[in-house]
Amino acid sequence: xxxxxxxxxxxxxxxxxxxxxxxxxxxxxxxxxxxxxxxxxxxxxxxxxxxxxxxxxxxxxxxxxxxxxxxxxxxxxxxxxxxxxxxxxxxxxxxxxxxxxxxxxxxxxxxxxxxxxxxxxxxxxxxxxxxxxxxxxxxxxxxxxxxxxxxxxxxxxxxxxxxxxxxxxxxxxxxxxxxxxxxxxxxxxxxxxxxxxxxxxxxxxxxxxxxxxxxxxxxxxxxxxxxxxxxxxxxxxxxxxxxxxxx
Numbered sequence: 226x227x228x229x230x231x232x233x234x235x236x237x238x239x240x241x242x243x244x245x246x247x248x249x250x251x252x253x254x255x256x257x258x259x260x261x262x263x264x265x266x267x268x269x270x271x272x273x274x275x276x277x278x279x280x281x282x283x284x285x286x287x288x289x290x291x292x293x294x295x296x297x298x299x300x301x302x303x304x305x306x307x308x309x310x311x312x313x314x315x316x317x318x319x320x321x322x323x324x325x326x327x328x329x330x331x332x333x334x335x336x337x338x339x340x341x342x343x344x345x346x347x348x349x350x351x352x353x354x355x356x357x358x359x360x361x362x363x364x365x366x367x368x369x370x371x372x373x374x375x376x377x378x379x380x381x382x383x384x385x386x387x388x389x390x391x392x393x394x395x396x397x398x399x400x401x402x403x404x405x406x407x408x409x410x411x412x413x414x415x416x417x418x419x420x421x422x423x424x425x426x427x428x429x430x431x432x433x434x435x436x437x438x439x440x441x442x443x444x445x446x447x448x449x450x451x452x453x454x455x456x457x458x459x460x461x462x463x464x465x466x467x468x469x470x471x472x
Contacts, residue, residue: 303458304422305406307449312402312439315348315394316341320378322389329361329378329391338374340397341366347378348394351386359384363395399437402444408457410435410443411464420463422454428463 320331329349333341347361360381367375378393409419410433417435420428433448449455456463 302456302462304454305409305457306451307403307405307445307453307455308451309401309403310442312399312404312437312442312444313396314340314399314437314439316397317392317394318376320376320391320393322384322386322391326384327380327382328364329380329393331376331378331391331393332369332373333376333395334373335371337397338366338368338376340399341374341376341395342397345398346396348396349378349380349391351384351388351391353388353390354386357386361393396440399439402437403449403451404439404442404444405433405449405455406457407438407441407443409455409460411460413464418464419449420456420460421449422456428456430464 316333316337318331318333318337320329322329341363343363343366345363347363349359349361350357361378362381363376364379365377367377369375376393376395378395384391405419410417411419417433418430419433421431423429431448434446436444436446438444
C-alpha cells in the first residue's frame with residue numbers, strides 16, 4: 226500500500242486489484258460493474274464450452290454401431306423378429322396344502338383372477354424349500370365377486386415337504402400382441418430402447434413404448450413394426466459400444 230498517495234483507496238474487481246485516487250461513487254461503481262461484466266462473460270464462456278462437450282459426446286440416435294463377425298460369435302449375438310405372439314404373465318399367490326398332500330388351495334385377487342382358468346400350468350414350491358419345485362395344474366376356479374377367486378391346484382405328484390404352506394405361480398395368457406423378448410429392452414434415462422438391425426448391417430437404438438410385460442415377452446405399443454429384427458442376447462454390449470464410440 227506504500228505506493229498509493231495519501232487518501233487513495235483500493236477497489237476490487239472480479240479478477241484484478243486496482244489502486245485509484247479518491248473518486249465519487251459513480252467512478253467506484255464503474256469498476257464494480259466492469260468486474261461483474263467480466264465474471265458474466267467468463268461464466269457464459271464456460272457454459273458454452275460445457276454444452277459443446279455434451280453435444281460432442283452425446284450419441285446420435287440415427288447412428289448405427291457395426292459389430293464384427295468374430296465379436297458377434299463370441300457374444301452369441303442373437304436377433305429376434307418383432308411379431309405378434311401370446312404374452313404370458315405368471316400370477317403369484319400363496320396357499321395351503323391339504324391332508325392328501327396333493328392339492329393346494331389359494332386366493333387370487335380380483336385383477337389377476339379374471340385371467341386364471343382351469344387347466345393352466347402352475348409351479349408350486351414351499352418357502353422353506355425353494356430349491357424343490359413341483360409342477361401342477363389349476364383344477365378349479367371359484368369366483369368370489371369383485372374380491373377375486375379361490376383357486377385349487379393339483380400337484381403332479383405327492384408333496385414330500387414338511388410344511389403345508391406353498392407358493393403358486395400360475396401361467397396365465399393375456400392375449401396376442403406385437404412384442405419383443407424382455408432381454409431386448411434396455412432401460413436408460415427414463416426411456417426404454419431396443420437396438421434394431423439396419424440395412425448396412427449395423428444396429429441403431431430405437432425408443433419404444435411398451436405395455437404388458439410378461440415372463441418372456443413385452444408388448445410393443447409404438448416405435449417398432451412387425452418384421453423388424455432386434456438384438457436380444459448381446460444388447461448390452463451393443464449399447465456400450467454405441468455410447469463409447471460417440472457420434
